[in-house]
Structure formats: C-alpha cells, structure tokens
Amino acid sequence: MPSPQLVDAVLAHGENRPERVALVSHRRTVTYRELADTVRTFRHRLGRLGPVAGNTVCVPAHKSPETLALMLAAFREGLVVLAPSPDLGGAARDRLCRQARASHLLVVTDNGVISAEPVAQDAADASRFGTPDPGITRLLLTTSGSTGTPKIVPIPLDGFAAFADWAARDFGLTADDTSLSYAPLNFDLALLDVWTFLREGARVVLVDQDRAADGAHLRHLVAAHTVTFVQGVPLLHRLLTGDGTAFPTVRQVVTTGEALGPDLLRPLAAAFPGARFHNVFGCTETNDSFIHPFSPATCEGRLPIGRPVEGVRAELLTPEGKRLSGPGMGELLVTTPFQTSGYLESSLNAKAFTEIEGHPYYRTGDLVTRGTDGLLYLEGRADWQVKIRGVRTNLLEVETVIASHPDVTEAVVVALPDEQAGVRLHAQVVRRPTSSLTGLGLRAHAGRHLPRHAIPSSVRVTEAPLPRTSTGKPDRGLIKADRLKESA
Amino acid sequence: MTSTDIAAEIHEYIVATFLDGEDCADLTHDYDLIANGVIDSLGLVRMVSHIGRLYELPVDELDFGPADFRSIAAITAFIGANSRALAA
Structure with a gap:
C-alpha cells in the first residue's frame, strides 16, 4: 500500500x-x-x-x-x-x-x-x-x-x-x-x-x-476460486475445517494471531493435503517477525512461534533488564527490516522502542521462552500478569491449563476487580457437546495443575461458542463486562 | 437436626455463596473444596462465621484448620462434634 x-x-x-x-x-x-x-x-x-x-x-x-x-x-x-x-x-x-x-x-x-x-x-x-x-x-x-x-x-x-x-x-x-x-x-x-x-x-x-463467521460460505470461496494461500486466526481454520472438506488447491497455510488449539492440527492436515504450514508471529509495529514451519499430521502439543524471519533479530530481556543469551524466559524485543519508524504519537516511542547495539528494538510486551533448540514459545503477555492476593498470576497460563481438559474446546480466563483479593479470575469455557463437564469438574482439573490462587473463582461452562471480536478473537472485554454486570 | 440436614444446609450455603449460578449437580459430600479453590482463605473466614452463628459454635475456643473444611462431609462432622445447639 x-x-x-x-x-x-x-x-x-x-x-x-x-x-x-x-x-x-x-x-x-x-x-x-x-x-x-x-x-x-x-x-x-x-x-x-x-x-x-x-x-x-x-x-x-x-x-x-x-x-x-x-x-x-x-x-x-x-x-x-x-x-x-x-x-x-x-x-x-x-x-x-x-x-x-x-x-x-x-x-x-x-x-x-x-x-x-x-x-x-x-x-x-x-x-x-x-x-x-x-x-x-x-x-x-x-x-x-x-x-x-x-x-x-x-x-x-x-x-x-x-x-x-x-x-x-x-x-x-x-x-x-x-x-x-x-x-x-x-x-x-x-x-x-x-x-x-x-x-x-x-x-x-x-x-x-x-x-x-459463515463456515459454509468460506469453504465455498476457497473451493470455487481455487485458493492457494490461506492466512488467518485459528477461528478461520476452525471454520474451514468444520465439515471435513478437503481443499487440494491450497499450497500455503499460515496460522497467526493467537495460539492454535492442538485439536485443530489433524483437521488442518486433512483439509489441506497439499499444503505447507507456517505458524507466524508478528504485530503491527514490526510486521511478521517469527515463523515456524510445521506438519499438522505429525506434530503434537503447542506450536512454537519459531525462529526470527530472515533479517530479524530478537532478544529476551529478564525482569532485571539483562539479555538472555541462552534458553530461558523473558520479554521479547524484536527489530525487523519491516518495522515502523515509530508511533505517530512520538512521546510513546521512548517506552516502546529501545536501542541495542545500534538497532531500534520494539518491546513487544510478550513473554517468550527460548528452548535449548533455539525455538521461541509464546507464554503470554507481560502485562497479562495479574496479582491475586499479591501473587503474580499469568492469565494465559491459567487459560492454557483449563483448555487442556479433554472435554474443553475453548476457554478464556479474565481478571475481575475484587475488593478483597485485588482481582479474582473468571473462566468462560466451551465444553464438547456430548460432555457433562461442570465448573466443579474443571476446578478439580485446575487444582491438579495450578497453584490454588490461580484456580478461577467463578466458572461458566457453556456449549455456545465464545463471543468474538470482528477479527475472530475471543472477546475478552465483552466476557468481562457481562460477568461484571451479572455479579453487580 | 440430623447430620443429613446439616449437610444439605452446608451444600446450599456453598452453592449460594461460592458457586453463584453454576451447575452443582456434582458437588458431592467428599468434593475437595480447598484443593479445588472453591473455598479460599477469605472463603474460610466466611464459612467459619456462618456455621458459628447458625450452629452456635464457640469458634473462638475451638482449634481448627483447613482440613476441617475440606469437604461438605468434613464440615458436617466438625459441626456435629462442636455444636452447642445440637448438644442442647
């Protein structure tokens, strides 16, 4: 453009x-x-x-x-x-x-x-x-x-x-x-x-x-126009793989925007038998920055965001501001050949960008782990850390645990203000249609994998899909607002 | 008041106070309320105050810990052993 x-x-x-x-x-x-x-x-x-x-x-x-x-x-x-x-x-x-x-x-x-x-x-x-x-x-x-x-x-x-x-x-x-x-x-x-x-x-x-959000329409478009390149958030892939149709013309599939649920891997492999798959991570400020080629037919578990795109440099910064050279977790800083010269509101730039060895790095605010193999894994937003009764808790970590229950298809955890605890966690969860999973069952699952303060105080289990934003991401703001309204 | 009545009352209190609006069909008497985060430290305070008032427990004199509130069964047993109202 x-x-x-x-x-x-x-x-x-x-x-x-x-x-x-x-x-x-x-x-x-x-x-x-x-x-x-x-x-x-x-x-x-x-x-x-x-x-x-x-x-x-x-x-x-x-x-x-x-x-x-x-x-x-x-x-x-x-x-x-x-x-x-x-x-x-x-x-x-x-x-x-x-x-x-x-x-x-x-x-x-x-x-x-x-x-x-x-x-x-x-x-x-x-x-x-x-x-x-x-x-x-x-x-x-x-x-x-x-x-x-x-x-x-x-x-x-x-x-x-x-x-x-x-x-x-x-x-x-x-x-x-x-x-x-x-x-x-x-x-x-x-x-x-x-x-x-x-x-x-x-x-x-x-x-x-x-x-x-019309899966049948989307599947029609891909088939009727012999689409070869599909890029989108997991919702798009969920919609395209919804009825088992295969799209042999597609040769490149990009998953991006949020973590791909492991339950989508096999359906992706079946829907796009002729495609190569890439998990891509980036943001408006830096554009695509990391890429991970994967094979949905054989890979298991969560996908890494992979390695820096050609010409991209990444650094992980510890809470003390030290650069991590080896494996470990830290805030992701990135500089790309594609990145913006800075926000138009110039006063924001001193905080959002920092210079390392002469390169302007963008502070993503994302927490990332670097494995021993050099692959990067997204752990959550640095600012998604909340304090519950003084204990640091990562909302995405809680979400990941809840979503790992075999009867859960999707889960969102939000932090609600609480006079006594500072914040309390609320989980909204979509269960499989045939499941009889309840909030109590989910708490028992969460209790096995999480410290006690991180078990959500309230759990809503539904079979209806989560509300979504125009871009297909779960609408956390709406889920939060609805719950606050109910408990008011 | 039988222990069945007490258990039913505690069940109702927990659902109303800590599990507002949730499906509680599977809240059994041995469900672990503490380990599963239904009753946290603040919830424990509320629970002690509730049963102290309703069952006339001398809570200030009693020695108790989270284990006594681990499940509906444990709470019912605790009340049965210490209630002045039931003893009277």
Whole structure:
C-alpha cells in the first residue's frame, strides 16, 4: 500500500496481464485492466476533490475493490492514507483524523462515487503527534483498540517493499496464486494477503466482513476460486475445517494471531493435503517477525512461534533488564527490516522502542521462552500478569491449563476487580457437546495443575461458542463486562 | 437436626455463596473444596462465621484448620462434634 512502486506494479499488470483477475468480491470480479483503469480515474478525481500531495487523508478500510483502488490512487498522488477500521465509531475516527492532521475523510461508494469531507483541524488533539511524512510512509495503520486507544502506526515505504520481497520469496508466490483475504483491510495481515498479492499480479478473494463467521460460505470461496494461500486466526481454520472438506488447491497455510488449539492440527492436515504450514508471529509495529514451519499430521502439543524471519533479530530481556543469551524466559524485543519508524504519537516511542547495539528494538510486551533448540514459545503477555492476593498470576497460563481438559474446546480466563483479593479470575469455557463437564469438574482439573490462587473463582461452562471480536478473537472485554454486570 | 440436614444446609450455603449460578449437580459430600479453590482463605473466614452463628459454635475456643473444611462431609462432622445447639 504503502508505496507508489506498488501502484506502478498494479498499473503494469493492467498492461501486461489485463484479463487476469485481480480481485474477487461478493459483488463482482475485477480484472487487472479494470483495477488499473479505476485507479487512473480515481487519481484524476482526487486532484479535483481538494487533497494535495503531502496531505494525509482518512480512508475507512472497507473491504471493497473501490476502496482498494482509492487507496492505490491516493498512494500514487503523494497522499498518506490513514486507514482505520470501518467499524470505528465516528467520534473515535474523528479523533484519529485530527491526531494525524488528516485534511479529508474520503469514502467511495460501490458505484465508484468518491466523497471528500474536509476535517476540522485541532491543534490540541494533534499536539503530541508528528506529521506523517510521505517520503517515509504512505500508510498509517492503527493498533487494535483492545488495549486502549488505537495507536497510529506508520508503515514505512522501504519496510513494505522489504516485507513483500520476503513474503513472495518465502512463500514462493507467483502471479498464479490466489489468496483468501480474511482479516480486515486495516490489519497488518492485509500487507501480505492483499497488497503483496496485488504487487505480484496475483488474485485476491476478499471475504466480506459480514460473512466472516459463515463456515459454509468460506469453504465455498476457497473451493470455487481455487485458493492457494490461506492466512488467518485459528477461528478461520476452525471454520474451514468444520465439515471435513478437503481443499487440494491450497499450497500455503499460515496460522497467526493467537495460539492454535492442538485439536485443530489433524483437521488442518486433512483439509489441506497439499499444503505447507507456517505458524507466524508478528504485530503491527514490526510486521511478521517469527515463523515456524510445521506438519499438522505429525506434530503434537503447542506450536512454537519459531525462529526470527530472515533479517530479524530478537532478544529476551529478564525482569532485571539483562539479555538472555541462552534458553530461558523473558520479554521479547524484536527489530525487523519491516518495522515502523515509530508511533505517530512520538512521546510513546521512548517506552516502546529501545536501542541495542545500534538497532531500534520494539518491546513487544510478550513473554517468550527460548528452548535449548533455539525455538521461541509464546507464554503470554507481560502485562497479562495479574496479582491475586499479591501473587503474580499469568492469565494465559491459567487459560492454557483449563483448555487442556479433554472435554474443553475453548476457554478464556479474565481478571475481575475484587475488593478483597485485588482481582479474582473468571473462566468462560466451551465444553464438547456430548460432555457433562461442570465448573466443579474443571476446578478439580485446575487444582491438579495450578497453584490454588490461580484456580478461577467463578466458572461458566457453556456449549455456545465464545463471543468474538470482528477479527475472530475471543472477546475478552465483552466476557468481562457481562460477568461484571451479572455479579453487580 | 440430623447430620443429613446439616449437610444439605452446608451444600446450599456453598452453592449460594461460592458457586453463584453454576451447575452443582456434582458437588458431592467428599468434593475437595480447598484443593479445588472453591473455598479460599477469605472463603474460610466466611464459612467459619456462618456455621458459628447458625450452629452456635464457640469458634473462638475451638482449634481448627483447613482440613476441617475440606469437604461438605468434613464440615458436617466438625459441626456435629462442636455444636452447642445440637448438644442442647
């Protein structure tokens, strides 16, 4: 997205492979000729709508061919695109616009009509924020808001180019590939499954957000469009493997975003008999940073996040701030050739980034174990440590133990405020349909594997699936809020 | 009051106080309430205060530990051995 060179590549595909399909959306199919024509048309229109080269514009990241063409046109016109989630509320979106000093809010209809609404500037809102430099970035993503206010993350031009080079090489991508784009367009995952694919002249099947939880629809898309590349959170893989269908055309499968349940390994092997599998770990700030090739037919237990991607360096820092050279656990610090030059809110950078031997490392806040073989394992968030009656407890560790009960398909553990204990733990658990597992049975299981303070104070066992966020992760915020409401 | 009545009352108290809203069909009389985190140290205080009041136990004079509250059966036995109300 992030670059005029990407747009030039797309325009060249329009010349060289005009009839090849670039985009498949729920409404229609767009060839590279049509995409290139739309980009050219939109460039002319942008010139008359007000924004000038160097401006930042806000384009809510609707997953439509028109929005993609509008972003491409903006990149080429020298604009910086702030691409927030289309679901972000008006007030939050307007605040992001003012922080990034966006000149206009641009929206394009499915019929290709662009509207440009000027954004009122606010010096106070923008005061702590740098001005996006189109010489460095053309795309501003935001981190998801689950940890607080979204942070604006500029994606660097050279960082995207290096990333697309790596991804195309590592996954052996060619113009004959087809990706299933499952993640929202405002996620860093789209840098691979949308933008890198367009750069390569390949085909992108856009999953409509409204149908992202419809397993039958997703399976239809993969089969009907002979998808070769599937990237997504475990929920996507759960949905695709739900009915035992095999997809022999898929040759690369990427699992990412959260830990893959061991119960999904065999179904993955059966669903994608011709695929190579990769567990990938990264974040918006650094993009894909670690990769672990695995064989779901034979591997057991939890997957490591693996080893640093080519060009990536990782350090583990002990709580005392010492660098771990060998095996052990520590906070993960990472520097990648793809990473952001820093949050737009520059005051955040001193805490989030640190220099080691001349390289700018991002402090992930993730706790990671390095095994004797050098493989890295994610243990949880450093900030997921809670104190229960003064005892440090890792929520993910508790979750992992609960989820390891043979009758549990999924579990989430949240910390609720408690006057006496500081926090108390609440577990929401999905049991297998045929199981008669209860909260008491689960406590007995937890009691065998966890220190007593870490056994959840309350347990809700259901057969209904966990509530999910728009990106398919368990909605911990909602589970927490619901439980607080009930016990109030 | 028989020990069956006491056990039923303790069962009801535990479900209402510590297991709000959960399916407790499998809360047997020998289920380990301490090891399985149903009753923690704060819960123990509440339990002692509850049975002290209801069964007139001289809790200040009694010597007891978590083992006496490990299960519904243990709590029932503890009450049976020490209750003034039952002795009267």
